[in-house]
Amino acid sequence: MTTLDRLKQQARRLKEQTYALYLVARDPRTPWFAKLLAGAVVAYALSPIDLIPDFIPVLGYLDDLILLPLGIWCAVRLVPAEVLDDARERAASSVEGELPASRGLAAAIIATWLLLAALAIALLYRLLGRA
Numbered sequence: 539m540t541t542l543d544r545l546k547q548q549a550r551r552l553k554e555q556t557y558a559l560y561l562v563a564r565d566p567r568t569p570w571f572a573k574l575l576a577g578a579v580v581a582y583a584l585s586p587i588d589l590i591p592d593f594i595p596v597l598g599y600l601d602d603l604i605l606l607p608l609g610i611w612c613a614v615r616l617v618p619a620e621v622l623d624d625a626r627e628r629a630a631s632s633v634e635g636e637l638p639a640s641r642g643l644a645a646a647i648i649a650t651w652l653l654l655a656a657l658a659i660a661l662l663y664r665l666l667g668r669a
Contacts, residue, residue: 552606552607552610554626554629554630555610555629556579556580556583556584556606556610557629557632558622558625558626558628558629559576559579559580559610559613559614559625560576560580561624561625561628561629562576562613562617562621562622562625563576563577563580565621565624565625567618567620567621568617568618568621569616569617569618571616572613572616572617575609575612575613575616576613576616576617578609579606579609579610579612579613581646581647581650582605582606582609583606584647585647585651
């Protein structure tokens with residue numbers, strides 16, 4: 539198996555795990571704090587905006603290679619085993635394995651990034667205003 543084949547296989551697994559977390563976040567048996575973290579991980583995975591842009595060599599993909607698996611690992615630890623097993627089965631048996639299009643999810647992602655941008659601008663304004 540070539541390196542490219544292994545990377546493709548890992549990408550498919552990551553996509554499947556992200557879909558399973560999406561299902562976990564929507565399951566009523568999941569505790570609220572696990573739903574919150576699972577939803578944040580899924581939103582970050584689907585967000586077109588990264589903490590470190592992908593065009594920056596090496597560092598651009600570092601957040602995707604470290605933060606996303608770390609977020610998945612943390613979220614999985616908070617989810618009851620039976621909920622996680624059900625979600626993984628549904629994700630594995632999903633024909634398309636695609637997340638459904640959701641305007642609400644898109645709006646939440648955009649709102650989160652706009653809020654973070656506004657906070658960063660306000661912080662910079664305060665810091666530069668004091669200089």
